[in-house]
Amino acid sequence: MNYEFFIAKRIIKAKQYKSSVSATIIKIAIAAIAIGIVMMMVAIATGMGLQKTIQEKVAAFNGHIQISNFDNNDSEVSLMPLDSKQAFYPEFTDVSGIKHIQAVATKAGIIRTEKTFEGVLAKGVGADYNWDAFKDFLKEGRLPDVAGKRENREVLISAYLARRLELKLGDTFKSLFLKENTSEIPNERTFEIVGIYESGFQKFDANVMLVDIRHIQRMNKWNADQVGNFEVFLDDFDMIQDKGDEIYSVIPPNLDTQSVTSKFPFIFEWISLFDVNIFLIIGIIIIVGGINMITALLVLILDRTPMIGILKSLGSSDWSIRKIFLYNAAYLIAIGLFWGNVIGISCIWLQRTFGFLKFPNPEQYHTAIIPTHIEVWHILALNVGTLVLCVLMLLIPSYIITKITPVKAIKFQ
Template identity: 85%
Template sequence: MNYEFFIAKRIIKAKQYKSSVSATIIKIAIAAIAIGIIMMMVAIATGMGLQKTIQKKVSTFNGHIQISNFDNNNSEVSLMPLDVNQEFYPEFTDVSGIQHIQAVAIKAGIIRTEKTFEGVLAKGVGADYNWTAFEDFLTEGRFPNVSEKRENREVLLSAYMARRLELKLGDTFKTLFLKEDTSEIPNERTFEIVGIYDSGFQKFDANVMLVDIRHIQRMNKWRNGEVGHFEVFIDDFNEINEKTIEIYNSIPSNLDTQSVISKYPFIFEWISLFDVNIFLIIGIIIIVGGINMITALLVLILDRTPMIGVLKSLGSSDWSIRKIFLYNAAYLIGVGLLWGNIIGIALVWTQHTFGFLKFPNPEQYHTSIIPIHIEVWHIIALNIGTLVLCVLMLLLPSYIITKISPVKAIKFQ
């Protein structure tokens, strides 16, 4: 053990240290570090939680990557059929990191009731559709059974549309689908609501209704083996751009790929701004915490001026004495980090488990409960970064020790 650390340890344990004039300022500095780490942890957890939640909701309705025919169709409606007999379907083996692939088709229609009507995008799904992601959205009933040999009229409707149409679970309704030749009589289908979902994402809740894909195939006069496009889900969303290119290079030349990021650029540009906000909050809090620690360090130096004079008279170098106070400051920062982590992790866990904090305007953030997501390495990096940056900020103020004269410091005692 070096003597600087030994002296710093003795100072920390001394009763005078805990009852001195500087004790109150030291406690304030520790509290500032603790509050700072709590706020930074909450900022990261809520910012990333919101990003992950929105990513998941958009991907649930669209997949991470879509494979379709080359066409000039900018709408959501499937116009050109795509043969389901592809080398990459039903299992994509040429590209690693593929979680699931499913075939779907979309057709626009109008739901008509006795009192009102609403436009709708009927998304046709089949037996390969992965309902797991929708489980979090299901509020009433069950999912449509689309795996039977015969097509059925069961649908999954959003709570938003059910309210506007004054429909409930178990009700039936008629939907009109226009043909390519608008002069012909529209196709009419009667559906039964077997499930109601609520994703909180109004862009999709106000439009999407899930039906048996065979309805879309029959109305479009497609064969059983023809679909609108494929939705691909990958293991790691952070690799979506790389996987989009890999998939494009591995599929036939007459097919195209589009990631959900390029399909909804404004949504993902918006949530990417959360990163800027997180870094800005972290930067401000570290600066404030560092300033508080500088104040505490200067008070400690003034409080221990006689000791500094004695150490200098005994031959200690300025850097050696500075290290004593830096060790002392690092200990104070560590105490603040300890309490901050205990309280911060408890708050994050409580919100993640019980979700007691909610947005006052959930439609703006596409979720009612404030979501939480934070990883262990985020907490570790946050603690190490805060400790290192605060200590570095103390290097310059500790230089004041070199200006203290041993004679005047001993007389000051």
């Protein structure tokens, strides 16, 4: 053990240290670090939680990457059929990191009731459809059974559409779907509401209803092997660009790929701004915490001026004495980090478990409950970064020790 660390340890354990004039200021500095780390952890957890929630909701309706014919021209409606007998379906083995692939088809229509009507986008799904996200969205009833041998008229509709159309669970309604030749009589289908979902994402809730894909195939006069497009889900959303390029390179040349980030750029550009806010908050809080620690360090130095004079008279170098106080300050920062982590992690866990904090305007953030998500490495990086940056900020004020002369310091005692 070097002697600087030994002296710093003795100072920390000394009773006079805990009851000295500087004790109150030191406690304030520790509290500032603790509060700062709590605020930074909450900022990261809520920012990333909101990003992840929005990403998952957009992907639930579209998949991470869509494979379709070039002729569809980015239309929300399936125009040209695509043969489902592809080498990459139903198992996409040529590219790693793919969790699931499913075939879907969409068709625009109108829901008509006795009192009103609403435009709708009927999304046809089959037995391979991944319902995991909609299990979380499900508000009433159950999910449609689309795995039977025959097509059924069960439909999953949003709470938004149900309110607008004054429909409830168990009701039936008629929908009209235009044919390619608009002069012909539209296709009419009767559906029964077996489930009502609410994703909180009004862009999709306002028009998407999920039906058996065989309805779309029959109305479009497709055979059972023809679908509108494929939706691909990845293990890691951050790899969406690379995986999109890989998928494009292995599929037939007549097919195109489109990621959700390129399909809805305005959404992902908006949530990317959360990163800027997070870094800005972290930067401001670290600066404030560093200033508090600078104040505490200066008070410690003034409180221990006689000790500094004695150590200098005994031959200690300025840097050696500065290290004593830097060790002391690092200890105080560590205490603040400890309590900050305990409180911060507890707050994030409570919010994630019970969701007691909610947005006053959920329609703007596409979710009612404030979501949280934080990784272990985020916590470690935040702690290490705060400790290192605060200690570095203390190097300059600790330079005041070099200006203290032994004679004046001992007289000061």
